[in-house]
Amino acid sequence: MNWRQSMRRLALVIAAAVVAGTMAAPALAQTGAKTPKKVDVFLYVDSVNGSRPVGAPVRPVSCTQTSNFTRGEQLVWRVFGSEAATEDILSPENVKYAYVKIPGRPSIKLNWGAHGAASNRVWFWTAPWIVPTDYPLGTATFRIVFKTETGTFGAYDHVVNIVPALKTPQG
Numbered sequence: 001m002n003w004r005q006s007m008r009r010l011a012l013v014i015a016a017a018v019v020a021g022t023m024a025a026p027a028l029a030q031t032g033a034k035t036p037k038k039v040d041v042f043l044y045v046d047s048v049n050g051s052r053p054v055g056a057p058v059r060p061v062s063c064t065q066t067s068n069f070t071r072g073e074q075l076v077w078r079v080f081g082s083e084a085a086t087e088d089i090l091s092p093e094n095v096k097y098a099y100v101k102i103p104g105r106p107s108i109k110l111n112w113g114a115h116g117a118a119s120n121r122v123w124f125w126t127a128p129w130i131v132p133t134d135y136p137l138g139t140a141t142f143r144i145v146f147k148t149e150t151g152t153f154g155a156y157d158h159v160v161n162i163v164p165a166l167k168t169p170q171g
């Protein structure tokens with residue numbers, strides 16, 4: 001499966017979610033709940049541990065999806081998205097800029113690229129970040145921001161936990 005097929009499959013999943021939300025709107029109206037607002041860009045965001053953090057040993061297992069990170073660990077955001085009006089997958093062809101806004105730190109640019117083995121490669125946006133040793137412990141909210149060439153915006157608040165490193169028992 002090439003990246004275009006992967007992106008089309010992702011677009012179908014996103015479209016199914018939109019249809020489900022549209023069908024739920026009448027039920028929301030009956031209960032007095034607010035109807036969700038219209039969005040211009042759909043985003044899927046997750047985070048994984050990186051394989052090659054600077055100054056730390058290479059991890060035997062990396063790209064493990066998680067929302068818990070320790071200071072000094074490499075956090076990598078992974079983002080897929082599409083424009084609602086055109087259903088086009090967000091790529092360098094239609095994105096003006098994409099970044100992660102980090103509370104109390106400079107923003108980081110998201111980069112588009114291929115990931116995975118050549119026989120099963122997918123394309124998506126990523127941004128690696130080493131959690132600083134002085135970064136506050138607790139819940140942190142990072143804002144993912146996209147602006148398309150057509151002037152539409154997408155934003156997603158991704159929450160992770162910065163936790164203390166576990167000490168290994170002395171044997």
